[in-house]
Amino acid sequence: MKTAPTELRAGDEQLRAQYVAEVLSLLYPGRGERAVEYLVIPNARRPRLLVPADDRRVAAAAVRRYAEPQSRLARLKRDAVVAALRTGLSGLLLRDRLTLSPGADTIDAYLGRTVGAGLRLSVHIGPARANRKPVLQLLDAAGQTVAFAKLGTSALTRELVRAEGNALAAVGSAGLRAVRVPGVLHAGQWGEHEVLVQSALPVWQPRAPLSAPRLAGAMLEVARCCGTGHGTLAGSGYWNRLRARLDAVAGHPEGAALRGAAERIAGAAGGVELSFGSWHGDWSPWNMAGLAGAVLVWDWERFTPGVPLGFDALHHALQIGIGRSPSAGQAVSELVATAPDVLLPFGVVHRQAIEVTTLLYLIDLATRYVTDRQAEAGARLGVLGSWLLPVLVARVEAL
Template identity: 40%
Template sequence: MNGETTYLTGLAEVLWPCGGLMGRADPAADAPGTGRRRGDGNTRAYVPVPSAHNPRVILPVADRHAAARAVTAFAQRHSLRERLRAAALTSAFASGVAPLLLRDRLHVGPGHTIEHELSAALDRRVVIAVHIGPPRANRKPVLLLLTPNGRAVGYAKIGVNDLTSRLVRAETHSLARLAESRLRDVTVPRLLHEGEWNGHPLLVQDALPVGGQTDRPTRRQLLRCVLQIGSLEPVRVLPLARSPYRAELAERIAALGERPETAPLRACLDRLPDVRLPFGAWHGDLTRWNVATTPRRAFVWDWERLAFGVPLGFDALHYELNECVQLGVHPGVHRWLDTGARLLRDPLITGAGLVPGTEAAVMALYLIDLATRYLQDRQAEAGGSLAAVDDWLLPALAGLEDRAAREAGEPG
């Protein structure tokens, strides 16, 4: 049993207090069309995909239409290879062939389960499929809630440790706050239910209408979205040195303790020029995985890191960084140092109050903020690809510090 299989069985204990048992498919024990094992009508079977040793999603054997819909919902179809793989998996589950090819099983015993809890919360029977994603510090189960015929009715999130529990509670608070806000061209999920399950925080939100009719945002769509999120609170232009943001960031760095990365982060923050910057809200994790657009609207989800009073443009920089590193961290970061600055010089951003000549300072602040988050969450220990702060972030930050001083007209 490898670490991923251990994680999967531990997750089963959270979702199904009766626990789960890993095994292999047994055609003589699986009742056709029901997903239940003969001899125990209360036991359900789930398929870890692609395998128990590398689980990314957990799909119900019994409900092939729900399983096929879940593949479509969870698939990352940003490349031709990803689209072809998603189409093949969807067809395999819709036809009933997939359970014959994917033999690993998670068998769940009888008792009151998360399905019962969610069905009661939504006042309708729901089937679940679970997305767990790759190992990282903020890894948590995301449950797609479906009707038995495969229609998506919502998503649920459950905190499984201190960090993910904090994030689930934060997103619950964010969705409640966003329900009172008016974003002209941005649609946010509605909070349908909040509570606890098996001692863990639980939130349920509705499913946004994203799919074949939506796509990744264009540059203009991205910046319009960034600015509308930024205006969730009145944008204020303040000197960096006297801004609440700088004081809070300094406190977060100090809370890291005597790590080797702490001193260079603190020193860089102290040496940045005291430029005037616009401060507003940011989503905190705006990436291709959390936003989809049509020509008229943006659909944005995963609001667990919503924050206020940060330099305008952080969301654009975050999106761009995650795009640039898709084919490699070091060449991607090198490219981002140029493309990120160009994003901040876009007339939409400068028209919102960002003064030309302050781009490097904003980019440096973003990297300091991101490094502090990664170190606080211990992302490197969990294996996050961008989390090795000393490998790429600190060198990039040193260059931005020099550039910020030149832009401000200070001696090098």
């Protein structure tokens, strides 16, 4: 992704540091005599990952296996940290540690009872978002990644964790061939928190070139996995569900603007014929990996059946555009301009269907941002009026 402006980066770093304390107090409540110690990667000022401080092999594996960096520079930095951990130089280069003395009811104890004894944890520290949640990598004593666990700790994230469990059950039984998804190892509650443990996809394996046709084929497989349908926008279940979501945020200034845009689309193009299927909901470059035999796809918490075909392709294109364009607003404009090519593999070829599908995707995404209160949570793109809404409103008014 394109880096944020300096002031936004500084704010995000501060929020991440605050979040570390919140997460650890949640994972290790109470007070006891046994000490738990984590190394902060890369440091306490810019925390990204917490790894066990008492086992160099597990700590190095946790850094190496968590995710594949998106740039060459990021990979070099990751490899330097791994080398420091493996050789014992981490004491010189990685000085920031966090020590806790929790009670007996910790997340380690819960996962030991439900998943398996002897597992070690690393903790991912993500950017500020309304849907941010503790994500844990579970490793065995040999440093092999066994699973990933997600915890829903708020009303929104509990709902998302449950939704992802249901989504994985649905797509996991759909007989996908091109796409490989995690399996559900455990779903339950730890106190008031929702817990989902998923098998680890082999993201550390060598990547294979992922051509545009192969990517579109994987997205089509997901689109068809729960069946497809055809009909007008105005007569679709999708329109009814979207309208209900928009009604729920109509009191928000941006929600009111979105509802007005949606109603204008329905009035001008409600009779347009569309095809409907499922979408992953957040198919972005960092939620997937292309291997020789399959496309690995994770983070299924936004999976939804019955949406216009092509939503995943539009979302993927927009995320790439945001990373490459000078501004997010320009990325939206470029998405609208390139939509005919993006949607072609999905059979969306008529001009009005292309335009309606693209505008509905933008409204759908924006409605999610408002519903989740991303702006209030400090998300970098949470303020829709600064990038998405101006383009959307202008295009809708031109219908």
